[in-house]
Amino acid sequence: MALLETNALTAGYGDFQALFGVDMSLDAGEMIAVVGANGAGKTTLMRSIAGVLRNGADQISFDGEPIGALPAPEVMMRGIAMVPEGRKLFPSLTVEENLLIGKYGRAVKGPWSLESVYGLFPVLKERRNSPSTALSGGQQQMAAIARALTSNPRVLLCDEISLGLAPIIIRDIYAAFPRILDSGASIVVVEQDIGQALKVADRIYCLMEGRVTLEGPPGTLSRDAIHAAYFGGSRS
Amino acid sequence: MTFVDTIIQGILLGGLYALFAAGLSLVFGIMRLVNLAHGDLIVLAAFLILVLVIALGLNPFLAALVAIPIMFAIGWLLQSLILNRTLGPDILPPLLVTFGLSIVIQNGLLEGFSADTRRISAGALDSATLSLGPINIGVMPLLTFLSAVAVIVGLNQLFYRTSLGCAFRATSDDRVTAGLMGVRADRIFATATGIAMVVVTIAALYLGTRANFDPTIGPARLIYAFEAVIIGGLGSLWGTLAGGVIIGLAQTLGASVNPEWQILSGHVAFLAVLLFKPRGLFPRAVE
Numbered sequence: 346m347a348l349l350e351t352n353a354l355t356a357g358y359g360d361f362q363a364l365f366g367v368d369m370s371l372d373a374g375e376m377i378a379v380v381g382a383n384g385a386g387k388t389t390l391m392r393s394i395a396g397v398l399r400n401g402a403d404q405i406s407f408d409g410e411p412i413g414a415l416p417a418p419e420v421m422m423r424g425i426a427m428v429p430e431g432r433k434l435f436p437s438l439t440v441e442e443n444l445l446i447g448k449y450g451r452a453v454k455g456p457w458s459l460e461s462v463y464g465l466f467p468v469l470k471e472r473r474n475s476p477s478t479a480l481s482g483g484q485q486q487m488a489a490i491a492r493a494l495t496s497n498p499r500v501l502l503c504d505e506i507s508l509g510l511a512p513i514i515i516r517d518i519y520a521a522f523p524r525i526l527d528s529g530a531s532i533v534v535v536e537q538d539i540g541q542a543l544k545v546a547d548r549i550y551c552l553m554e555g556r557v558t559l560e561g562p563p564g565t566l567s568r569d570a571i572h573a574a575y576f577g578g579s580r581s
Numbered sequence: 582m583t584f585v586d587t588i589i590q591g592i593l594l595g596g597l598y599a600l601f602a603a604g605l606s607l608v609f610g611i612m613r614l615v616n617l618a619h620g621d622l623i624v625l626a627a628f629l630i631l632v633l634v635i636a637l638g639l640n641p642f643l644a645a646l647v648a649i650p651i652m653f654a655i656g657w658l659l660q661s662l663i664l665n666r667t668l669g670p671d672i673l674p675p676l677l678v679t680f681g682l683s684i685v686i687q688n689g690l691l692e693g694f695s696a697d698t699r700r701i702s703a704g705a706l707d708s709a710t711l712s713l714g715p716i717n718i719g720v721m722p723l724l725t726f727l728s729a730v731a732v733i734v735g736l737n738q739l740f741y742r743t744s745l746g747c748a749f750r751a752t753s754d755d756r757v758t759a760g761l762m763g764v765r766a767d768r769i770f771a772t773a774t775g776i777a778m779v780v781v782t783i784a785a786l787y788l789g790t791r792a793n794f795d796p797t798i799g800p801a802r803l804i805y806a807f808e809a810v811i812i813g814g815l816g817s818l819w820g821t822l823a824g825g826v827i828i829g830l831a832q833t834l835g836a837s838v839n840p841e842w843q844i845l846s847g848h849v850a851f852l853a854v855l856l857f858k859p860r861g862l863f864p865r866a867v868e
Contacts, residue, residue, distance in 0.1 A: 429761060
């Protein structure tokens with residue numbers, strides 16, 4: 346059975362519907378990538394899973410239990426942590442305080458402590474007492490991933506983590522994923538940049554206008570098929 | 582020496598205004614909620630202390646200690662059951678609801694305690710003074726000021742040294758992202774209002790022992806509290822103390838020239854600060 350599953354997920358904002366029946370599944374230990382153009386519904390999908398948008402209870406299940414209607418803090422307590430688009434570090438908190446907020450109000454067990462996330466991103470340890478606003482874009486992205494990890498999630502959702510970063514920084518950040526997978530977490534990354542996603546993911550989902558247009562392991566999908574699924578129409 | 586004496590009295594009076602204001606500043610800083618019933622809640626706490634003093638024969642300081650957990654619970658419930666529902670992108674609902682709450686508290690207290698003026702007696706402490714050379718300092722005003730400093734130090738420690746304080750700041754920065762990190766904004770807000778009511782109880786102790794009070798004086802205390810918060814800069818607790826001291830100083834200096842000018846000169850000082858520093862003296866760097 347899949348660890349995380351969406352079943353005919355429909356979601357949107359008020360009168361605007363962004364997702365039209367999305368079926369997606371993530372197995373334990375797996376890393377999947379959700380790709381698609383701007384406005385395809387990727388972020389809506391992430392926000393629905395994380396509980397920022399509330400849905401029908403059965404539309405999302407985690408570990409066999411319906412979680413679609415739960416609010417964000419409860420989804421997080423169950424083991425799904427999100428790295429939100431745009432990093433969204435807390436500007437009033439230092440780097441270390443940002444990392445500790447994932448443990449707020451409860452005892453957390455697992456491989457990710459402050460020390461081990463500093464081991465993953467050593468630069469954060471040097472900047473631990475700086476305000477989070479003093480970090481560079483790449484460091485902020487590392488801090489946002491580390492903040493999600495300290496709650497020791499079973500599923501890590503990463504929304505647009507390469508947005509606005511230099512390719513060399515993106516490579517450094519993606520280099521952390523194998524170690525995160527080794528620790529036992531499963532990962533969903535959302536990207537506009539297909540190149541990175543094809544390299545690291547076990548499977549990819551292509552979203553277009555709120556529907557899944559293509560799905561499968563990267564090796565089995567041709568460039569043309571992905572292109573068509575991404576932009577619509579077919580290349581002649 | 583009269584001048585030095587006036588300055589000292591003004592600073593000590595500022596301590597009382599800072600106590601009025603600290604709870605307001607805390608709640609505004611965390612949830613951007615302006616509680617128009619803040620002054621009435623101070624009066625409510627003063628009546629609670631009075632009842633405990635009369636019914637149980639407690640010393641006022643002990644009565645305040647008993648009142649603190651009760652007021653914390655009232656604040657917690659008020660926020661969870663009512664005020665959390667008013668928070669949103671629109672700033673009008675919390676203003677209307679707390680304005681209504683102010684009227685409810687005033688009239689409830691009038692029903693229960695009549696419009697008579699009351700006073701909480703602290704016994705011999707009421708008139709005790711310390712002599713520092715040629716200057717006499719009242720023990721109660723001094724205790725008021727020291728309590729205000731202790732409250733500000735305590736709230737700052739809570740804010741910047743504890744994990745609850747981290748959660749306060751994170752929720753204040755970005756409620757949605759804090760939720761993604763497992764921080765429940767509704768509980769954080771309820772705790773914050775509970776803590777604000779603890780400060781309100783301390784303020785009520787000194788309000789009630791220092792001067793007469795009756796059920797209708799809340800709104801006037803709210804004005805002083807507001808002015809102290811705004812002068813200090815929204816969200817800055819030390820600024821709130823400074824704001825309280827500025828109003829206290831202005832009032833006693835005004836009164837030393839002409840007793841009729843006491844209240845007016847406090848308000849004039851407030852307007853003067855706003856004229857030169859529209860965002861207050863110590864505005865928060867991060868907005």
